Amino acid sequence: MGTYSLLGISGSLRAEATNRKLIREAARLFDPASYVEADLNLPLYDGDAEEADGIPAAVQTLADQIAAADAVVISTPEYNKGPSGVLKNALDWVSRTDGKPWADKPVAVMSAAAGRAGGERAQMVLRGFMVPFRPRILQGPEMHLAGSRDQFDDNGQLTGELYLKTLQELMNALKAEIGR
Numbered sequence: 315m316g317t318y319s320l321l322g323i324s325g326s327l328r329a330e331a332t333n334r335k336l337i338r339e340a341a342r343l344f345d346p347a348s349y350v351e352a353d354l355n356l357p358l359y360d361g362d363a364e365e366a367d368g369i370p371a372a373v374q375t376l377a378d379q380i381a382a383a384d385a386v387v388i389s390t391p392e393y394n395k396g397p398s399g400v401l402k403n404a405l406d407w408v409s410r411t412d413g414k415p416w417a418d419k420p421v422a423v424m425s426a427a428a429g430r431a432g433g434e435r436a437q438m439v440l441r442g443f444m445v446p447f448r449p450r451i452l453q454g455p456e457m458h459l460a461g462s463r464d465q466f467d468d469n470g471q472l473t474g475e476l477y478l479k480t481l482q483e484l485m486n487a488l489k490a491e492i493g494r
Contacts, residue, residue, distance in 0.1 A: 316345045318344075318346050318385060318489065319346055319348045319349070319350070319382065319384045320340075320341055320346035320348070320349050320383060320385055320386070321349075321350050321351075321380060321382075321385070321386045321387070322337035322338065322351045322386075322387050323337070323352045323386060323388045323401070324336075324337050324351070324352075324389050325354070325390035325398040325440075326391050327354060327355055331391070331426075332427075332459065332463060332465070332466065333391050333425070333426045334389075335466050335470045336389045336426045336457075336481075337351065337387050337388075337389045337424075338351075339466075339471060339472050339481060340387045340389070340481060340484070340485055342471075343478075343481055343485045344385075344488065346384075352376055352404075353372065353375075353376070354400050354404045355372070356370065356373055356404055356407055357372075359403055359406045364410060369410060370407070373404075373407040373408065373410075374411060377408045378415070381413060381415035383419070384420070385419070385421070385488050386419055386420070387421075387424070387488070388423050388424070388440065389424045389425060390423070390425050390440050391436065392425060392431075392434075392435060392437075393436070395439075396436050396439045397439055397443065398436075401440070405443055409446070409447070414447070414448070416448065417447065418449065419450065420450045420452070420488055420491040420494075421444065421449040421452070422451075422452050422457075422484050422485070422488045423437055423441060423444075423451060424456075424457035424458070424484065425457070425458055425459065426462035427459070428462060428463060429460065429461075430460050430461065432462070433459070434456075437456070437458065450491055452484065452487050452488060452491060454487075455480050455487070457477075457480050457481055465477060
């Protein structure tokens with residue numbers, strides 16, 4: 315067991331989403347001392363609601379989880395050539411919390427999608443979304459899981475040797491980035 319805490323963020327709400335499976339595989343290969351999977355089932359961001367009611371408890375929990383983690387793994391699906399609205403909404407809400415939970419945080423970004431590019435465009439857009447928060451986003455290796463529905467066994471583990479190798483390299487790089 316490792317000595318680091320890892321937060322996994324899936325841009326999909328579905329329980330059996332391939333992005334959720336991918337962050338779980340990342341956590342397995344990272345072997346953290348503790349692993350938490352974020353809940354992005356948040357209300358839609360609304361400035362009027364924020365002004366009237368403040369930051370929702372679920373949003374504050376997410377911001378606190380980001381701040382407390384030694385590193386974060388984000389996996390996004392690709393919807394219409396971009397990340398999911400669920401993920402963008404979470405980023406928008408967290409940006410409204412006090413402090414800067416993402417600042418200088420080691421982050422690995424990956425994607426799983428049904429298409430043959432494996433969510434490459436969504437991942438590129440997500441990286442752009444993260445710029446204002448100033449995390450330390452790893453530049454590679456890039457993990458784009460193509461044809462994602464066919465890439466996991468019945469236990470939720472990746473079956474492709476190349477994908478496993480790439481994901482392990484990414485998790486090794488993430489651990490190294492924590493110590494930087």
